[in-house]
Amino acid sequence: xxxxxxxxxxxxxxxxxxxxxxxxxxxxxxxxxxxxxxxxxxxxxxxxxxxxxxxxxxxxxxxxxxxxxxxxxxxxxxxxxxxxxxxxxxxxxxxxxxxxxxxxxxxxxxxxxxxxxxxxxxxxxxxxxxxxxxxxxxxxxxxxxxxxxxxxxxxxxxxxxxxxxxxxxxxxxxxxxxxxxxxxxxxxxxxxxxxxxxxxxxxxxxxxxxxxxxxxxxxxxxxxxxxxxxxxxxxxxxxxxxxxxxxxxxxxxxxxxxxxxxxxxxxxxxxxxxxxxxxxxxxxxxxxxxxxxxxxxxxxxxxxxxxxxxxxxxxxxxxxxxxxxxxxxxxxxxxxxxxxxxxxxxxxxxxxxx
Amino acid sequence: xxxxxxxxxxxxxxxxxxxxxxxxxxxxxxxxxxxxxxxxxxxxxxxxxxxxxxxxxxxxxxxxxxxxxxxxxxxxxxxxxxxxxxxxxxxxxxxxxxxxxxxxxxxxxxxxxxxxxxxxxxxxxxxxxxxxxxxxxxxxxxxxxxxxxxxxxxxxxxxxxxxxxxxxxxxxxxxxxxxxxxxxxxxxxxxxxxxxxxxxxxxxxxxxxxxxxxxxxxxxxxxxxxxxxxxxxxxxxxxxxxxxxxxxxxxxxxxxxxxxxxxxxxxxxxxxxxxxxxxx
Numbered sequence: 001x002x003x004x005x006x007x008x009x010x011x012x013x014x015x016x017x018x019x020x021x022x023x024x025x026x027x028x029x030x031x032x033x034x035x036x037x038x039x040x041x042x043x044x045x046x047x048x049x050x051x052x053x054x055x056x057x058x059x060x061x062x063x064x065x066x067x068x069x070x071x072x073x074x075x076x077x078x079x080x081x082x083x084x085x086x087x088x089x090x091x092x093x094x095x096x097x098x099x100x101x102x103x104x105x106x107x108x109x110x111x112x113x114x115x116x117x118x119x120x121x122x123x124x125x126x127x128x129x130x131x132x133x134x135x136x137x138x139x140x141x142x143x144x145x146x147x148x149x150x151x152x153x154x155x156x157x158x159x160x161x162x163x164x165x166x167x168x169x170x171x172x173x174x175x176x177x178x179x180x181x182x183x184x185x186x187x188x189x190x191x192x193x194x195x196x197x198x199x200x201x202x203x204x205x206x207x208x209x210x211x212x213x214x215x216x217x218x219x220x221x222x223x224x225x226x227x228x229x230x231x232x233x234x235x236x237x238x239x240x241x242x243x244x245x246x247x248x249x250x251x252x253x254x255x256x257x258x259x260x261x262x263x264x265x266x267x268x269x270x271x272x273x274x275x276x277x278x279x280x281x282x283x284x285x286x287x288x289x290x291x292x293x294x295x296x297x298x299x300x301x302x303x304x305x306x307x308x309x310x311x312x313x314x315x316x317x318x319x320x321x322x323x324x325x326x327x328x329x330x331x332x333x334x335x336x337x338x339x340x341x342x343x344x345x346x347x348x349x350x351x352x353x354x
Numbered sequence: 355x356x357x358x359x360x361x362x363x364x365x366x367x368x369x370x371x372x373x374x375x376x377x378x379x380x381x382x383x384x385x386x387x388x389x390x391x392x393x394x395x396x397x398x399x400x401x402x403x404x405x406x407x408x409x410x411x412x413x414x415x416x417x418x419x420x421x422x423x424x425x426x427x428x429x430x431x432x433x434x435x436x437x438x439x440x441x442x443x444x445x446x447x448x449x450x451x452x453x454x455x456x457x458x459x460x461x462x463x464x465x466x467x468x469x470x471x472x473x474x475x476x477x478x479x480x481x482x483x484x485x486x487x488x489x490x491x492x493x494x495x496x497x498x499x500x501x502x503x504x505x506x507x508x509x510x511x512x513x514x515x516x517x518x519x520x521x522x523x524x525x526x527x528x529x530x531x532x533x534x535x536x537x538x539x540x541x542x543x544x545x546x547x548x549x550x551x552x553x554x555x556x557x558x559x560x561x562x563x564x565x566x567x568x569x570x571x572x573x574x575x576x577x578x579x580x581x582x583x584x585x586x587x588x589x590x591x592x593x594x595x596x597x598x599x600x601x602x603x604x605x606x607x608x609x610x611x612x613x614x615x616x617x618x619x620x621x622x623x624x625x626x627x628x629x630x631x632x633x634x
Contacts, residue, residue, distance in 0.1 A: 067360050070408045080408040080449045081364045081387075117602045117617075118356045224611060228631050255606040258360075258599045262409040269360075269411075274605070281607060282597050282633070285434035288570065290596065290610075290633040300609075300633075308612035 003191035004171040004182055006162075011169070012044055014185035015095065021184045022130070023088060025059045026095040027052045036097070045096040047164070050140050051322065055251035056101040059094045060125045061108075061273075067121065068269040072262055082269060091128040093181055100143075100320040102131045102157035103150040104251035107320065110313050111254050121271075130181045133158040134169075137202060139210050142323030144336060147213040149316045152206035153199065163202050170195050214336050215343040216317055219310050222345050227307055228299070232341050237298035239331040244275035246325035246333075247301065252318050255281070276300050302338050359602050362406040362451025363391040365427075370446055373430060375509030379477050380442055381418065381430040384452060395455060397421055398462065399484040400593060400621050403454030404601045405429060405441065413437040414598040414616065417455065418480035420487035427452065430480045430512060456601040457620050460485055460565055460591060468561045469497040473576060475504050475547045475568030479512050481593060482567055486520065493525055500556055504531040504547040504572075508540055529554040548575040558584035567593040577624070590624035594634045610634050 006014065015024060019041065026045025027034050036052040036059065039045060068082040094102075105126060112119035112126075136143070136152035145151050155161055159178030162169040170191050173179050182188070247253045257274040260267060274281060277298075282291045291297050309318035319335065326334050369383035382405075386392045397403075397417055404412040413435070419428035429452075433442045444450070460481075470489065474482040482503070489496050501520070505511045511530065521528045521542075531543035531550045543550050547568065556562060564585055566573055573592065580590055596608035596615040603617030611630045613619065622630075 072409045080451075082362060082406070082408060082451060084358055084361060111606075112604060114603060117359050117604075119604050120356050120358050120360075123356070225629060225631070228611070254604075256599070257605070257607075258412065260407075260409050260411045267409045269408075271605075274599075274607070276606070284595065284597055285432075285438070286569075296633070303611075304606075304609070308609070312612040 002173045002179070003195035004173065004187050005165075005189045005191040005195075006169040006171055006187045007189070008167055008169065010187065012042075014187050015039075015044065016042060018093065018181060018185040021090065022093040022181065023090050024093055024095055025056070026097075036094075036101070039095075047096045047134055050136070050138060051098050051100075051324070053324070053328065054249060055104065055322065055324065056094050056097045057104070057108075057251050057253075059092055059097075060105060060129055061122055061254070064270050064272050065121060066268045066270045067258070070267050070269075071265050072267050073265040085268070087124055088128070091130065092125070093130040093132055095132045096134045096162075097131055097158075098136055098322070099133050099152060099154035099156070099158065099161070100145045100150055100322040101251050102133050103154055104157075104320045104322075106157045107252050107309075107318055108254050130160075130177045131158045132160045132162065132178070132181060134162045134164070135199075135202060135206065137164060137206050139206060140323060140327075142212065142326040143210055143321060144212040144214050144323060145321035146207055146210045147216070148319050148321030150320055151203070152210065153203035161199075163199055165198065170198060172199060212323075212336065214317070214319070214321065214339045216306070216310075216339065218343045218345075219306055219317065219339075220314070222342070224307055224311060227342055227345055228303060230342070230345055233295050233299045236302070236333065236338055236341070237295040240294060240298050240333060241331060242277045242279075242294055242297060243330060244277040245328050245330065247275040247277055248273060249324040249328055251320060251322060251324075252305070276304070302335070302342070305335075306339055306342055360453070360600070362404065362412075362453040363395060364388060364449060365452050367444055367446050367448050367450070368426060370444075373512045374477075375507070378433045379430055379512065380433075381428055381512075382441065383426050383428050385426050387449065392425070395427065395452070397455035398459035399488045400459035400481050401455040401457050402481070402601075402620065403427075403429070403452045403456055405431070405437070406451035406453055407437055407440050407444075408450070410437045410440040412453065412599075412601075413441075414456070414601055416481035416484075416593070418483050420484045420491065422488055422491035430477065432477050453601065457616055458618070460593075460621055462488075465563055466495050467497060468563050469499070469556060471500040471502065471555050471562065471564045473502045473547060473551055473555075473564055473566045473568070475572040476506070476510070477512060478567040478569065478593075479503055482565065483513055483516070485565065486526070490520075490523075490526065497561065498527065498556060499525070500527045500529065500554065502529045502531070502547060502551050502554060504533065504550065506533045508532050508535050508537055527554075546575070547572050548579045551576055552579045552583070555580070555583060558586070558589070560586070560589070563589045563591060565591045565593075587625040587628060588623050592622055592624060592627065593620045594622060595620065596634050
């Protein structure tokens with residue numbers, strides 16, 4: 001494995017060089033919050049925060065994305081015929097993405113990259129993105145990535161993993177795509193021979209700081225309908241205000257809506273993130289609503305992430321342990337507790353949400 | 355390069371038929387603008403498609419024509435929301451799009467050589483029309499065919515000319531019914547679909563399958579009738595609806611448990627549905 005040392009003094013200069021070939025994304029400060037967004041020309045990613053409030057999802061899967069363009073002019077020979085929106089000209093690079101967010105794309109990919117049908121937009125954007133991760137040496141109190149399939153030094157879904165080494169970043173090159181990005185940035189300085197040791201020591205120290213966990217070992221074996229009919233959903237949903245914050249912050253939520261917009265004669269068909277927390281999400285034209293009640297929607301969110309996904313793909317939960325939904329839930333609903341209730345279904349005589 | 359599954363085929367409206375007395379249901383006959391698209395749109399009875407109107411959006415609608423009918427595709431649309439209302443306001447010659455075919459279909463291979471009882475209500479008769487046309491065009495491949503179809507009034511029945519033509523045949527048993535009528539010349543049944551099903555559905559056996567498509571209330575009361583008459587839950591085939599956007603299992607609007615109505619359905623056996631949440 002090849003390691004590169006990037007002197008922080010060369011950081012801005014390297015990014016400026018990379019910017020010629022890539023659209024750069026990274027953590028940026030927007031008021032009090034850190035968002036994962038496109039970097040303005042010459043803007044440095046803010047790598048001092050623990051994690052961005054919004055996940056890095058939008059790099060591959062923008063909150064609004066134009067699918068088609070058209071004219072509604074009836075006199076135009078192509079009137080009302082949809083044309084595919086052009087792809088971005090340059091590839092993208094997510095600089096300073098945290099390992100949990102990078103891993104989330106692998107979970108989401110199962111949905112968009114089905115064996116028989118491909119979401120060409122998601123795949124196009126994903127393939128065109130290089131993921132430059134930043135290891136988490138100071139994980140937060142709501143981080144539970146180590147029990148959710150990844151970790152503070154997880155390399156899954158990354159092309160480069162950076163470690164903050166004080167006056168420099170140590171870069172572990174994981175893929176050819178990663179090497180190409182470092183080359184475009186002009187970062188070629190070989191790292192000291194003990195870099196591998198720095199990474200393994202950092203990994204051990206960071207993982208030890210994560211004391212928060214989810215229990216998932218029994219989720220697969222409990223019958224789906226038994227969990228669906230469990231007696232704890234009313235308790236869990238009681239305080240929920242259906243604001244949808246959890247679903248918008250979550251790196252693994254993928255639901256979307258499709259809408260047409262027309263201005264003058266020019267129209268677009270775009271897709272926008274949507275949320276299963278909203279009653280409109282499932283409302284039929286007839287007025288019938290299969291998930292018209294709040295408790296049904298709260299159950300849907302947790303069952304999807306912690307049971308339906310588990311059963312459908314047989315490879316763990318649809319959650320990377322980033323902790324955003326816990327941190328920003330206005331009524332303190334905690335996926336770790338819900339997961340525990342589900343995982344212990346049938347074992348605890350009286351399941352109560354503490 | 356991967357085909358774009360969100361891109362509709364451009365089509366032209368060739369014919370518009372007002373189906374019902376309330377004028378809320380119209381059948382649209384489309385022809386494909388580009389040669390070759392009709393072949394790409396090869397479908398099976400029971401599938402649906404997204405009807406796409408630039409500037410308005412898309413709606414998932416069951417395909418009412420049969421693959422044995424060539425040169426066009428047909429959809430019968432109830433006027434409900436933004437897109438269906440825009441569609442009802444369109445005229446012959448207008449250009450729009452259709453995207454599909456989408457979803458699974460009635461299990462025609464399993465139904466080969468079997469007796470089929472079609473049970474439909476209201477405007478959910480569209481993919482059932484497709485199925486009847488298809489079975490009649492391949493008549494020797496099926497056993498007895500029964501059709502129990504009900505609407506609120508005689509004027510609310512879809513495809514009335516075809517119903518009359520099928521009524522005249524001796525290789526298909528039609529049981530048309532209305533909830534009520536004051537037409538003294540009405541010569542068919544009067545009564546709700548579950549009642550008529552109880553009276554007219556053939557005896558249950560391993561070789562007899564029921565295909566049900568209708569409003570939730572009809573399904574709710576028809577299912578116990580079939581249960582009581584001994585129809586096995588593997589032999590009861592239902593077509594579901596849910597709010598949909600993408601139609602290809604991506605957007606997650608229509609999920610029922612781990613399944614998508616748009617992609618894993620819309621056709622499920624009752625045995626399958628028994629193990630799934632009732633979120634449809």
